[in-house]
Amino acid sequence: MYQIIKVGDPILREKAAEVRRFNKNLHDLLDGMLETLRSCGNGVGIAAPQVGVSKRVVVMEIDDEVYELVNPVIVSKKGRDVDIEGCLSVPNRHGKVTRAARVKVEAQDRFGNPYTLEAKNLVARCVQHECDHLDGVLFIDVMSEEVEVEE
Numbered sequence: 001m002y003q004i005i006k007v008g009d010p011i012l013r014e015k016a017a018e019v020r021r022f023n024k025n026l027h028d029l030l031d032g033m034l035e036t037l038r039s040c041g042n043g044v045g046i047a048a049p050q051v052g053v054s055k056r057v058v059v060m061e062i063d064d065e066v067y068e069l070v071n072p073v074i075v076s077k078k079g080r081d082v083d084i085e086g087c088l089s090v091p092n093r094h095g096k097v098t099r100a101a102r103v104k105v106e107a108q109d110r111f112g113n114p115y116t117l118e119a120k121n122l123v124a125r126c127v128q129h130e131c132d133h134l135d136g137v138l139f140i141d142v143m144s145e146e147v148e149v150e151e
Helices: 024-040 121-134
Strands: 045-047 057-062 065-078 081-087 090-099 102-108 114-120 145-147
Touching: 024 045, 024 057, 024 065, 045 121, 057 121, 065 114, 065 121, 081 121, 090 121, 102 121, 114 121
Parallel strands: none
Antiparallel strands: 045 057, 057 065, 065 102, 081 090, 090 145, 102 114
16 A cells, blocks of 8 residues: 655656556556555545656546556547546645546556547546646646535
């Protein structure tokens, strides 16, 4: 399990490096990220920079389905959706963020096999939020207005 890196740490502002080795270290990272995400209780996704690893790796768990995206690239976006987001690395802040309603993302699995994910609703929002992390962008950079949310 990892400690969540908080806003202010420079690693959250870096462009993460592409994964080139699909080995036990990557598998351990993916497993540890999922364990960390689950321990937080209220998150649906986590990117490797949020646990101090500047690699292009994302783990999401939505509706009991686990998604592992290595080297994800969003190749298409459709529609528009505005909703409230938060972030494990930006505690106690929430804001309205406009995202695409549907996305198509190309990624690799933990073994390096390429695949395509077509996502909508919360999965699409989460993919976009986590891919932003891989480029050093936080939701507070793209939110239109901050909102109060009861935890």
